[in-house]
Amino acid sequence: xxxxxxxxxxxxxxxxxxxxxxxxxxxxxxxxxxxxxxxxxxxxxxxxxxxxxxxxxxxxxxxxxxxxxxxxxxxxxxxxxxxxxxxxxxxxxxxxxxxxxxxxxxxxxxxxxxxxxxxxxxxxxxxxxxxxxxxxxxxxxxxxxxxxxxxxxxxxxxxxxxxxxxxxxxxxxxxxxxxxxxxxxxxxxxxxxxxxxxxxxxxxxxxxxxxxxxxxxxxxxxxxxxxxxxxxxxxxxxxxxxxxxxxxxxxxxxxxxxxxxxxxxxxxxxxxxxxxxxxxxxxxxxxxxxxxxxxxxxxxxxxxxxxxxxxxxxxxxxxxxxxxxxxxxxxxxxxxxx
Amino acid sequence: xxxxxxxxxxxxxxxxxxxxxxxxxxxxxxxxxxxxxxxxxxxxxxxxxxxxxxxxxxxxxxxxxxxxxxxxxxxxxxxxxxxxxxxxxxxxxxxxxxxxxxxxxxxxxxxxxxxxxxxxxxxxxxxxxxxxxxxxxxxxxxxxxxxxxxxxxxxxxxxxxxxxxxxxxxxxxxxxxxxxxxxxxxxxxxxxxxxxxxxxxxxxxxxxxxxxxxxxxxxxxxxxxxxxxxxxxxxxxxxxxxxxxxxxxxxxxxxxxxxxxxxxxxxxxxxxxxxxxxxxxxxxxxxxxxxxxxxxxxxxxxxxxxxxxxxxxxxxxxxxxxxxxxxxxxxxxxxxxxxxxxxxxxxxxxxxxxxxxxxxxxxxxxxxxxxxxxxxxxxxxxxxxxxxxxxxxxxxxxxxxxxxxxxx
Numbered sequence: 001x002x003x004x005x006x007x008x009x010x011x012x013x014x015x016x017x018x019x020x021x022x023x024x025x026x027x028x029x030x031x032x033x034x035x036x037x038x039x040x041x042x043x044x045x046x047x048x049x050x051x052x053x054x055x056x057x058x059x060x061x062x063x064x065x066x067x068x069x070x071x072x073x074x075x076x077x078x079x080x081x082x083x084x085x086x087x088x089x090x091x092x093x094x095x096x097x098x099x100x101x102x103x104x105x106x107x108x109x110x111x112x113x114x115x116x117x118x119x120x121x122x123x124x125x126x127x128x129x130x131x132x133x134x135x136x137x138x139x140x141x142x143x144x145x146x147x148x149x150x151x152x153x154x155x156x157x158x159x160x161x162x163x164x165x166x167x168x169x170x171x172x173x174x175x176x177x178x179x180x181x182x183x184x185x186x187x188x189x190x191x192x193x194x195x196x197x198x199x200x201x202x203x204x205x206x207x208x209x210x211x212x213x214x215x216x217x218x219x220x221x222x223x224x225x226x227x228x229x230x231x232x233x234x235x236x237x238x239x240x241x242x243x244x245x246x247x248x249x250x251x252x253x254x255x256x257x258x259x260x261x262x263x264x265x266x267x268x269x270x271x272x273x274x275x276x277x278x279x280x281x282x283x284x285x286x287x288x289x290x291x292x293x294x295x296x297x298x299x300x301x302x303x304x305x306x307x308x309x310x311x312x313x314x315x316x317x318x319x320x321x322x323x324x325x326x327x328x329x330x331x332x333x334x335x336x337x338x
Numbered sequence: 339x340x341x342x343x344x345x346x347x348x349x350x351x352x353x354x355x356x357x358x359x360x361x362x363x364x365x366x367x368x369x370x371x372x373x374x375x376x377x378x379x380x381x382x383x384x385x386x387x388x389x390x391x392x393x394x395x396x397x398x399x400x401x402x403x404x405x406x407x408x409x410x411x412x413x414x415x416x417x418x419x420x421x422x423x424x425x426x427x428x429x430x431x432x433x434x435x436x437x438x439x440x441x442x443x444x445x446x447x448x449x450x451x452x453x454x455x456x457x458x459x460x461x462x463x464x465x466x467x468x469x470x471x472x473x474x475x476x477x478x479x480x481x482x483x484x485x486x487x488x489x490x491x492x493x494x495x496x497x498x499x500x501x502x503x504x505x506x507x508x509x510x511x512x513x514x515x516x517x518x519x520x521x522x523x524x525x526x527x528x529x530x531x532x533x534x535x536x537x538x539x540x541x542x543x544x545x546x547x548x549x550x551x552x553x554x555x556x557x558x559x560x561x562x563x564x565x566x567x568x569x570x571x572x573x574x575x576x577x578x579x580x581x582x583x584x585x586x587x588x589x590x591x592x593x594x595x596x597x598x599x600x601x602x603x604x605x606x607x608x609x610x611x612x613x614x615x616x617x618x619x620x621x622x623x624x625x626x627x628x629x630x631x632x633x634x635x636x637x638x639x640x641x642x643x644x645x646x647x648x649x650x651x652x653x654x655x656x657x658x659x660x661x662x663x664x665x666x667x668x669x670x671x672x673x674x675x676x677x678x679x680x681x682x683x684x685x686x687x688x689x690x691x692x693x694x695x696x697x698x699x700x701x702x703x704x705x706x707x708x709x710x711x712x713x714x715x716x717x718x719x720x721x722x723x724x725x726x727x728x729x730x731x732x733x734x735x736x737x738x739x740x741x742x743x744x745x746x
Contacts (some may be wrong), residue, residue, distance in 0.1 A: 061557060
């Protein structure tokens with residue numbers, strides 16, 4: 001057991017899998033000798049050799065096209081897309097190829113690839129280093145979409161992704177790489193070493209995909225979130241005193257609907273929080289499911305707190321970011337309604 | 339210098355419907371002129387191959403020059419049979435579409451030598467990443483036509499369970515990768531597959547195909563970049579059949595240079611080959627495969643040919659090209675050229691040819707009868723019960739609920 005931040009936990013997952021399975025290999029822009037711009041692959045090339053961890057040309061479509069071919073030939077590639085904002089050149093390979101290969105060949109071919117990609121804002125990254133495109137991929141049949149909120153989950157979920165025989169997108173909220181960001185950029189960041197979920201086994205373990213985690217049980221309102229927003233929601237619950245039941249989805253697809261439905265049927269109220277833009281965002285899907293399964297249990301309209309439907313503005317990221325104040329207002333409002 | 343008025347260049351073919359077909363702009367070098375280079379020839383010595391054309395069969399149907407693969411007569415007759423079987427299959431399946439027994443078909447008429455000679459030059463366990471007009475490769479790998487017909491009919495024996503458009507086969511048993519339908523995507527995948535083969539210290543190589551139109555896609559650039567960077571054991575092929583649906587090759591940049599020449603900027607050898615010359619296609623493919631197999635790196639081959647048929651059953655070429663263009667095509671009909679060569683060798687005759695033609699017609703007819711007995715698209719199609727399978731390895735809860743809702 002070690003104290004790890006999220007970067008170290010991801011590195012540890014990759015390290016374990018490189019050691020356990022000779023068919024696992026890692027590649028992406030700057031991931032090899034340098035160890036990645038966020039250091040997630042630091043030391044892995046030195047430890048396992050250039051063949052297992054190497055740099056690629058700047059061509060996201062090429063990186064994932066190559067990964068699919070390798071996956072179809074028995075390897076388990078873990079590709080890094082340096083920022084989630086750069087994933088779009090690879091959209092065709094993900095949507096038309098990785099996601100469809102098993103189906104269109106009726107199970108003859110498949111590509112067990114994992115795509116790691118840092119997402120989210122709050123680091124002054126501007127509109128090309130801050131996006132949260134996870135919802136786009138949940139709309140594609142054949143892809144799994146995962147986003148951890150802490151080091152312990154990051155390692156266990158990433159190992160499950162690599163071992164999964166379907167293509168998986170693993171989004172890493174970069175704002176919480178170094179600590180559980182509470183939503184206040186002007187306050188000191190608590191490091192993961194002081195957080196219980198920063199305690200991570202050095203050895204192999206996995207957390208199943210498709211299972212949500214109730215981070216904080218509560219009886220007033222169900223708060224559904226994932227990634228960075230889990231910590232923002234904890235702050236908001238603390239500040240408002242509303243007894244929120246915070247559900248960290250961990251996996252958007254497959255979705256743990258049973259967990260959501262049980263909670264909303266219990267509380268009768270629901271606030272959904274994500275950093276991604278609102279319209280057609282994943283929150284819309286969650287609300288639709290809640291309406292279908294919990295309508296007669298609802299005591300107030302469910303509320304979404306999300307990033308605004310604008311590009312991520314560089315100078316106004318804290319006006320854009322759905323921080324504890326906006327989440328708190330939603331919690332208060334959902335309690336007042338009806 | 340005085341300012342000139344800028345002119346926008348919009349490529350146009352020299353002939354259109356209603357005009358006499360014209361092939362005078364196509365420069366066809368004589369057979370046997372280019373020597374066969376060593377496998378490790380530096381790419382800067384490959385310009386003549388990229389801009390010229392490797393040809394073995396001459397105008398008198400003899401095999402000439404360094405590239406002659408010197409195949410024995412049995413192998414040549416086998417190649418001829420595969421090409422003729424492909425054509426018989428295509429003709430029969432086109433009629434099935436016209437009769438409403440399938441929604442869609444694509445012929446490869448005029449391109450049979452490309453697929454058959456390449457499949458024969460590669461090893462059976464080399465992995466093929468085909469585009470949609472490579473049915474002749476499956477024929478040359480002795481894959482049963484009945485199985486392909488059942489896929490085309492989406493009947494209960496369709497191994498792809500009605501999930502894929504007709505002719506977009508997936509035949510793992512023949513090391514033939516699932517055809518996408520999105521153009522070019524399989525090109526970088528073949529590079530990745532080949533890299534994995536090298537990673538595992540295996541001996542199998544990969545080969546992939548795009549049309550000349552698809553060379554404009556980013557995937558083409560990705561594949562050549564990655565293949566060059568990692569020296570992947572892969573043979574990358576451009577089937578230049580002159581047309582991307584209605585667009586002549588000039589719309590893909592064919593006016594400025596050959597498609598084989600694209601390779602040289604990546605530091606890879608590019609070779610243009612007479613795609614209707616069975617012997618030349620075989621020899622060039624074998625050379626490229628030997629290069630890949632001996633760690634000498636990837637090769638780009640341009641198969642210079644002509645799409646004699648429509649793009650697909652949804653296309654009518656009389657709307658964009660002269661009607662009899664194939665009759666003036668300077669590289670001829672690949673089946674006829676190999677037939678004439680065999681006759682010249684004293685290994686074949688018109689009578690044998692006609693007998694084989696009849697035999698193959700009968701065989702395809704028999705196969706069709708068997709395939710159709712299992713059902714066709716409108717009559718006894720395959721069951722939708724597997725519609726939710728294979729989206730993922732295991733059925734996740736949301737798809738389980740949707741399957742119940744669909745009642746399949």
